[in-house]
Amino acid sequence: MPALPTLFADLQQGDLPLHEQLVRALRTAILAGQLPQHSRLPASRALARDLALSRSTVELAYARLEAEGYLVRKVGAGSFVAIAPRQTPPRAAPLRAARALSRRGEAMQASGSCREEVNPGPNFGAGQADALAFPGELWGKLLQQRWRREGERLMRYGDPQGLPALREAIAGYLMQSRGVNCDPEQILILTSSQQGIQLAAQLLTDPGDCVWLEEPGYPGARSAMVSAGAKVHPVPVDEEGLNPVGSLPAPRLIYCTPSHQYPLGMAMSLPRRMTLLAEAARHNAWIIEDDYDGEFQYDQRPLPALQGLDSQGRVLYVGTFSKVLFGSLRLAYLVLPHALMTPFCQARAAVDGHSNQLLQGVTADFIQGGHFAAHLRQMRPLYRSRRDLLVETLASQCPTLTPIHTGAGLQLCALLPPGEEARWTVPANRQGLGLRPLSDFYLTPPDAAPPCSRHEGWLLGYGALDNASLRQLCRALGRLMGPGAE
Ligand SMILES: Cc1ncc(COP(=O)(O)O)c(C=O)c1O
Incomplete structure (x- = not known):
């Protein structure tokens, strides 16, 4: 058995109570096989002296380990390690999380x-209802x-x-x-x-x-x-x-x-x-x-x-x-x-x-x-009026955007001329506008041969926006993209 004090080199360095630190150190040593099964631990008085701890601290730690099943204590004979070390993979091949996953x-x-x-x-986050x-x-x-x-x-x-x-x-x-x-x-x-x-x-x-x-x-x-x-x-x-x-x-x-x-x-x-x-x-x-x-x-x-x-x-x-x-x-x-x-x-x-x-x-x-x-009867006209206000305000504040007419839902899609989506999405979102670029919704990468003509633009949610917020967001976008911007 290694000299026990060397196992506890880190003792008295953490924030935990001393008996808790001792429990952890002994548990780790047992699980790692440094204290083999059936080996006898020093008497609590001797260990307390070697580690400069009080005897009651060591007694407390031994009692905890006995209750957890790591030790057996026999009156007159001493304290013995009760379990075998756990099987651990060799150190040279640490288990990496990615390799632990199935293909699925x-x-x-x-x-x-x-x-x-x-x-x-x-x-403008899409698909939000008005809470x-x-x-x-x-x-x-x-x-x-x-x-x-x-x-x-x-x-x-x-x-x-x-x-x-x-x-x-x-x-x-x-x-x-x-x-x-x-x-x-x-x-x-x-x-x-x-x-x-x-x-x-x-x-x-x-x-x-x-x-x-x-x-x-x-x-x-x-x-x-x-x-x-x-x-x-x-x-x-x-x-x-x-x-x-x-x-x-x-x-x-x-x-x-x-x-x-x-x-x-x-x-x-x-x-x-x-x-x-x-x-x-x-x-x-x-x-x-x-x-x-x-x-x-x-x-x-x-x-x-x-x-x-x-x-x-x-x-x-x-x-x-x-x-x-x-x-x-x-x-x-x-x-x-x-x-x-x-x-x-x-x-x-x-x-x-x-x-x-x-x-x-x-x-x-x-x-x-x-x-x-009744809730639907109340919400339909409210959302419809927000859609109409968004279309109207975009026309006056952001004329480069062309909304696609939609007769349903909580968001609409507005198209942009080529190159504009990549140009404006990041600066707009830096201002907290929450724009979702259309390119996020395509399976085909931009540089691959497309199965259809590709659109640029944003998905603009209006469901959760009251009239004042809606106008304010459109104005902010208009200012950003307006003439003389950048
Ligand atoms: C097309 C589509 N289907 C489903 C959902 C999500 O619904 P759920 O919250 O029930 O998963 C969304 C959410 O935005 C959606 O856009």
Whole structure:
């Protein structure tokens, strides 16, 4: 056994109490094999003398190590090391975190996850709902009522598929307002649309399978597909939405945003919806329809969901409460073809069990009590007026920007002449404007042969901006880009 004092060279140098430092030093020595199993430790009096500690400090440390199972102490015989050293990899080959990941883990890390900005100030961040306009007091009352009625039951574990009351409320709303064909048994409650897209990628594609994504398109979908090991293929969008023309590789899965293309903002035309369904049938592929903000349609009656036109059970419809209620609620849902229900529920249970039961109950009450419809009636004109104000103010303050008309949502896309996006994004964001460049949404790198003409511009969120902030941000951008700038 090495002379014990040399093991404690660092003793009396840290902030921890002395007995704690002694415990740590002995534990480390035992685990590293410097104090072998069954070896006898010095008597507490002798060790205290050698280390210039009080005997009670050593006694305290020995007692702790005995309680933790590192030592056995026998009256009259002494204290003995109880365990064998742990197996550690040779020092020459330290385990590096990157090498410890699976291939899937590495793909996930490389996929560039999709994160929303935390606590953004007033800026052009896209997809933000107006939290101040949310009926918080009413929500609080409903929460209390649910808690009083069923709090104890809702604190227990729940059904991975989701609370029946919420599934019924969602099915009723979707059939009536979004033209989705479904019954409550086809609805799976989730934490987020992102979780729905992830589950679909994991359950419906094998590594190397081809997935069609809109170009430009939603980075969250790209990240889910890449994480699953799928091969993503960019398919151009035009003014009618995703346009599957030319010789495209056969997809196993197609992801699209038909109500409000993300990020450009157009709605997919009816003929294009029929073409897409026919293409999916030809390739025996699944379609994910991401209807992330379809509740906010302003100018005309929205087209019914793609899912409602599907007679073959190929469309998985994803909806979320992130935009229509609030983002941190973390409630979303998938409407699934009957054949996929069991595997998706099992996969969801395997991933994280289920969503918060109490909040599912409150959301169900909010919908069934008519408050959801009332909230939409209040928010639609508010968001529409913000969109109109943004278009008007951009025209006067930032004439180099050309907004693409959008009849829906919480953000719009404004195009820029070539070279301007790269020139202005960084200086504008240095001033806190929160601009998201369109180049972020393209799969194809800028220097590769594009499958479609490439746009430059920004995605500008207006949902969470009151009129004064909106005008102020446009003025700041106008000043930055105006004549004589730089
Ligand atoms: C196209 C699209 N789908 C889904 C989402 C996210 O919804 P969730 O918060 O439910 O994951 C967003 C968020 O901005 C989005 O832009």
